[in-house]
Every structure is written in C-alpha cells, then in structure tokens.
Amino acid sequence: MKDDTRNFILFAVLAAIILLGGNFLSARYFPRANPPATKIVAGNAKVSDTPTGPATAGPAATGTAAVRDLAIVRAETPRVAIRTADLQGSINLKGARIDDLTLTKYKETVDKNSPPIRLLSPRGTKNAYFGGFGWSGDGVTVPDADTLFTASGAELAPGKPVTLSWANGKGQVFALTFAVDDRYMFTVRQTVSNAGPAPIALRPYALVSRAGVGTEPDTWTNHIGPIGVFDKGATYDITFDNLNGKEPGFFARLWGSNSKPGANMYDATGGWLGFGDKYFLAAVIPDRAAPVRSGFRAANGDAYQGDFTLAPRVVAPGKALVSTAKFFAGAKETNTLDRYEDRLGIPNFGKAIDWGWFEVVEKPIFKYLDWLFRNIGNFGVAIILLTVTIRTLIFPIAQRQFASMAAMKAIQPKMKAIQEKYKDDKLRQQQEVMALYKTEKVNPLAGCLPTLLQIPIMYSLYKVLLLTIEMRHQPFIGWIQDLSAPDPAHILNLFGLLPFAVPAFLAIGVMPVLLGVSMYFQFKLNPAPMDEAQKQVFAIMPWMLMFVMAPFAVGLQVYWITSNLWTVAQQRLLYARHPALKEPAVKT
Structure with missing residues (x-):
C-alpha cells in the first residue's frame, strides 16, 4: 500500500x-x-x-525614429516596377535598392480578400527590409544610399531586364543590370566603366538589411534570424542577441555553439547569407567562385545587416569591372530551394530550412x-x-x-x-x-x-x-x-x-x-x-x-x-x- x-x-x-x-x-x-x-x-x-507573416515581423527601422506610412515613403522616389507570377513590388532608383516586395501567392490571413505577405519595405517604414548593391573604394566617387540612378525601362519582369546607371562626372559610369526569374531569384550584374585618366580600385558589395528581430522565436530545433553558408555547411549559430554583443545562452553553449560577440565576419569563397524567418528568406549570394569577406553586423538602433564584399580590383583607364551576384527574396519552399541549389550551384541553399539532424529522413x-x-x-x-x-x-x-x-x-x-x-x-x-x-x-x-x-x-x-x-x-x-x-x-x-x-x-x-x-x-x-x-x-x-x-x-x-x-x-x-x-x- x-x-x-x-x-x-x-x-x-x-x-x-x-x-x-x-x-x-x-x-x-x-x-x-x-x-x-x-x-x-x-x-x-x-x-x-492576426496576420501570420513578416507584416508583423518587427519594430521600426531606427529605434526611436519616427515611422512613416509605406505609401508616402514609396511615392517619394522614382521606381521601377517588379512584376512576376509570384512577386510584385518595385526597385527604388534612389540607392538602387530592392525595398518594396510582396509575395502574391501568400496571404496574411485565410480571408480571400486578405492582402499578400509583404516581405520587403523601404527604410523609414515599419519593418524596413531591403537588399542593396554597390561599390566602395578610395580616391573615387562611388554611388551611395542617396544616389539617384537612371533606369533603362519602367518594369522588371522575367525575360525583361532593367539597367540602372549613374555617372560620377569624373570619368566613371556605374551600372546595375537587374534580371528576375519566374520565382524569387534576382540576378544583378554590377559594371563599372573607367573612362578617366588614371586607374581606380573598387570593391563590389551586396547587402541585405532589416529592422528588428521579429516576433518568431529562435528555438533549439528551428533557427530564426541570421543564416549563411561560409565555405562549410549552413551556420545556425549566429543570433540577433549575438549581433547585439550578448554571449550565447546556456543551451547554445551546451550544444557546442561557436558564435561569439563580434566574431561574425568570415573569409570564404562563394556561399550566401541573409535573414530567415519561419517561412520566408531574404539573402544575397555572391558568385560561387568569388573570394569574399562576408558576415553580419548590428547597425544603429535595432537594424541588422548581412553583407559580402569582394576583394579590391584595379580598373585601368578604358577598362571595365564586371561582377555578378544574386538576391533571393521569397518563400522557403522546399522544392524551390532545392532547385536553386542544384541548378545554380548555390551551396546548401536547401538548408535555409533548419531540417536538423534527421534531414535524411525528413x-x-x-x-x-x-x-x-x-x-x-x-x-x-x-x-x-x-x-x-x-x-x-x-x-x-x-x-x-x-x-x-x-x-x-x-x-x-x-x-x-x-x-x-x-x-x-x-x-x-x-x-x-x-x-x-x-x-x-x-x-x-x-x-x-x-x-x-x-x-x-x-x-x-x-x-x-x-x-x-x-x-x-x-x-x-x-x-x-x-x-x-x-x-x-x-x-x-x-x-x-x-x-x-x-x-x-x-x-x-x-x-x-x-x-x-x-x-x-x-x-x-x-x-x-x-x-x-x-x-x-x-x-x-x-x-x-x-x-x-x-x-x-x-x-x-x-x-x-x-x-x-x-x-x-x-x-x-x-x-x-x-x-x-x-x-x-x-x-x-
């Protein structure tokens, strides 16, 4: 008893x-x-x-700065429309950013009249999130976030690329040619033509920036936040807390996390990096044979950035520098990610979904x-x-x-x-x-x-x-x-x-x-x-x-x-x- x-x-x-x-x-x-x-x-x-997508993913772009209405911000600058079967939005000619994108196939709610999921938004709006491409260099005037580019067309669509160009008045012309496929992948060709009297040295770069950490939790079995491939397999160790200078938690240390505050930049060849939510991803992808310096950092306020930079290249007078990168912005559809990994040779792109130890079964x-x-x-x-x-x-x-x-x-x-x-x-x-x-x-x-x-x-x-x-x-x-x-x-x-x-x-x-x-x-x-x-x-x-x-x-x-x-x-x-x-x- x-x-x-x-x-x-x-x-x-x-x-x-x-x-x-x-x-x-x-x-x-x-x-x-x-x-x-x-x-x-x-x-x-x-x-x-209650929406179930990135539309409720985070706070304002710059902490205490005022958040302005999306329609007002979008109307302030000239834009090139983006239209595909699955995407709708625009490229901002000021700064040449892809900062306005909705996923027409996915809705915020199950209501048939529900608006589509908004993935990308301009800086200064709630949940700012965008991708950008550019150059850095010493002794040469390069375009920046306030540079106004000229577009070769009014619409970007599959089979219908658009080139954005800008001349610095000192002999150099900078051009970005955007192309998009029938799903979620943008291809961006960065070209610099040097008509000046002297050689110049430039470093092409690409970035993805987002405001806030979102409402979805980063759990032991499903990583949410910064994610990338740096020579080896997918890295799930880097977290928003890590970017903010916090030490890994107990369970992260217990399971062997190598993530350390301030140690989130890598020298690699190819790979990719970006920010992943439960169902959606925005990532920049360098040429798979290109040596790059890539990683993540926290910006002012509550903004976070993932970027890669190519090694400096010298452009002689009368010559041009050409580099190609890609930008993925869309849903983490298993078959779509696997297809990009196989057809485009993007290493471990399917691991944008945190399958974990049992992927071979899953x-x-x-x-x-x-x-x-x-x-x-x-x-x-x-x-x-x-x-x-x-x-x-x-x-x-x-x-x-x-x-x-x-x-x-x-x-x-x-x-x-x-x-x-x-x-x-x-x-x-x-x-x-x-x-x-x-x-x-x-x-x-x-x-x-x-x-x-x-x-x-x-x-x-x-x-x-x-x-x-x-x-x-x-x-x-x-x-x-x-x-x-x-x-x-x-x-x-x-x-x-x-x-x-x-x-x-x-x-x-x-x-x-x-x-x-x-x-x-x-x-x-x-x-x-x-x-x-x-x-x-x-x-x-x-x-x-x-x-x-x-x-x-x-x-x-x-x-x-x-x-x-x-x-x-x-x-x-x-x-x-x-x-x-x-x-x-x-x-x-």
Whole structure:
C-alpha cells in the first residue's frame, strides 16, 4: 500500500510538471504553431485579424525614429516596377535598392480578400527590409544610399531586364543590370566603366538589411534570424542577441555553439547569407567562385545587416569591372530551394530550412507528403494517408516488438525462479539469466530497439509539418482553415457562444479532445498494469496529454489521432496473435 501511494504521488508531481511546463518548453525549444487563422464567434468560424507573416515581423527601422506610412515613403522616389507570377513590388532608383516586395501567392490571413505577405519595405517604414548593391573604394566617387540612378525601362519582369546607371562626372559610369526569374531569384550584374585618366580600385558589395528581430522565436530545433553558408555547411549559430554583443545562452553553449560577440565576419569563397524567418528568406549570394569577406553586423538602433564584399580590383583607364551576384527574396519552399541549389550551384541553399539532424529522413517524408497533396488536393487527407503509410511500413517492427514482449512474458516464471534461487549470488544470477535468454532464444533488447527506431521517424514528421510552408493556411474540414495553427473551436466557451476568451493552457478544441479519446483507447489496449497506482496513471495520462498537445498545430493532431487509431487496430491484431500479453502481470 505504501509503494502504491508513493508511486501515485510521484506520478502526480510528474503530471503537474508536464502539464504546466509543457507549453513553456515547447514554445522555447520546439517550433511553434502559427497563430490561429480563424476564430469561433457565436458558433461560427470567422477569419482571425492576426496576420501570420513578416507584416508583423518587427519594430521600426531606427529605434526611436519616427515611422512613416509605406505609401508616402514609396511615392517619394522614382521606381521601377517588379512584376512576376509570384512577386510584385518595385526597385527604388534612389540607392538602387530592392525595398518594396510582396509575395502574391501568400496571404496574411485565410480571408480571400486578405492582402499578400509583404516581405520587403523601404527604410523609414515599419519593418524596413531591403537588399542593396554597390561599390566602395578610395580616391573615387562611388554611388551611395542617396544616389539617384537612371533606369533603362519602367518594369522588371522575367525575360525583361532593367539597367540602372549613374555617372560620377569624373570619368566613371556605374551600372546595375537587374534580371528576375519566374520565382524569387534576382540576378544583378554590377559594371563599372573607367573612362578617366588614371586607374581606380573598387570593391563590389551586396547587402541585405532589416529592422528588428521579429516576433518568431529562435528555438533549439528551428533557427530564426541570421543564416549563411561560409565555405562549410549552413551556420545556425549566429543570433540577433549575438549581433547585439550578448554571449550565447546556456543551451547554445551546451550544444557546442561557436558564435561569439563580434566574431561574425568570415573569409570564404562563394556561399550566401541573409535573414530567415519561419517561412520566408531574404539573402544575397555572391558568385560561387568569388573570394569574399562576408558576415553580419548590428547597425544603429535595432537594424541588422548581412553583407559580402569582394576583394579590391584595379580598373585601368578604358577598362571595365564586371561582377555578378544574386538576391533571393521569397518563400522557403522546399522544392524551390532545392532547385536553386542544384541548378545554380548555390551551396546548401536547401538548408535555409533548419531540417536538423534527421534531414535524411525528413526530406523523403516531405517529398511523399507533397506528392500526396498534389494528387489529392486536401492537405489533411494527405497527412492521414502519410500516417497510414508510415505506420504500415513500421508494422513489422511493431510485430517484432510484440513477439519479443510475449516471449519475455512467457519466461517470467523461470526468471523469477532463478532470481529466488540465486538471490544471494548476483553474479551467478546474471549468468543463469543470460543462459536462459540463450536457451529460449530471447533478446531482451528486441522490445526496446523498435521503439528507438521509430523516434527519428516520428520526430522528422513533426518537423516537416511545422517547418514547411506548404502546410500554411491549408484547410482540412469545416472550421479548420489552417492546419499549421491550433484548433480554434474551444469547448470551454461553448465554441464562442460564451463571450470570454479561454486561457491558453485551457484552450481545448474538438481535435485535442478526439486526440485524448484516441489515446484513451490506445492505453486501454496496453498490457494490464500490476498495481492500482499504475492503473490510475494510465487512466489519467491520455487526458493530461490532451492538454499538453492542444497548442500544437492541427496538422500534427491529425497525425497523432490517425496514428493512435491505426495503432489500436494493429494492437488488436497483435493481441490476437499473442493473447498472453493481455493477461495482468502477477504481482509478487
């Protein structure tokens, strides 16, 4: 009785820690679900007024400086329009900056009249974010942020490049030729013609600048912020805190972060660098064979900049200096990033998505899920079919696990006899137990190994569903209009009929309840526990986990529900083959 009470108290403490700390840990160290795309008001689904993109990504461009209206700032300078199937915006002729860009394919909300996601904005506006190209040099007048260029055309479009030019009046002409493809990649050719009497030395550069750190958290499993490739693989160590001169946190040091304040500039060949949000990226990309000095820095106020500079080049009289760079501004679509990596030779560009350790598992899962969605048209159904596929593929593993458990249970009486016989000789006891395993051809680790093999598969699916933009704003059924957000139909306020907001830790929707029910039936089919405390643990656990998992994206909840129901069906089949497992263990 005393052991039962102790076990129950330990469980109660553990349950409280999981229930109260689960949300904190998931928000801090795991990718966060998107804000709800819809809300339930008086029993009806309505579009939430909370955007889910860079439009709410940060504060003003220069700290305490006044923030001005975007339309006013945009109208103050002449511009070249940008028009593609996926992009719309303009190039600012003052400073030759790409500082006005929206992604027409992605909306702020699920409302059909919602404005598109704004990725780039001019300096002086809220959430200023832009890319720029230029030159630096000694003894030569170069264009700067206030230089007004002349454009060769009024519109930049695929197959329709535009050249911006400026002469310094001392014999040098500077030109930037912009081209754009049918997705998100700009190619910029920087040319300097020297008609002066003497040679000049110049360093071409490119930069991406943004104001603020954004609202999306940088977590252990999903890096948000400065990202780049400097000769080696993608660097996730550099953070906004690091650029502000702060030391890496405890967990960054624990996992071997090399990021140090002030040590964020690198000498490299090629590569790329920029700023990544959960779903969007802006990055500058030098020629892959060009030696560059590249890295990140914090500017005045709350502005941050990533840039690269080429080595100085001497331009003799009558000669020209030509260099080419690229600028990516768009969505982190898995197939698009991989295509740029393969076709343009941009190293590790696909790692703009923080796949982590299990990329080798995550990528095939995503490819299959994407194929299902393109053929079915409903992302929720695609998740269900993906789950069934995975559970079916690992069924032989589960079957081996059940067989091992059955074999172990069958030899329990013999093991207890050995333990009783040699209770005063532990070494002999271990030898006899190992001999019993060999005689009965039982491997005690066989029941654990299948579970360990499933961990990377399940974790990989978790990251695929939360990190890939392909699930963002994808509807499923009825009130669920965004599988990347939590269930908006909260039961405790009667689906919006009662006029009060449900606290986050009590925000239980229909899908979390279904998840709890599915876990209840799964736990019911587990082997019967030995004592009353364990029975109470198994009785409470599904409902406790229901609260813990409620803040997660509905897409993940669809996966868990399907997985639980499929597991119940598999367990019924396996118990039919191994009926001894359903018998309660004998308490000694």
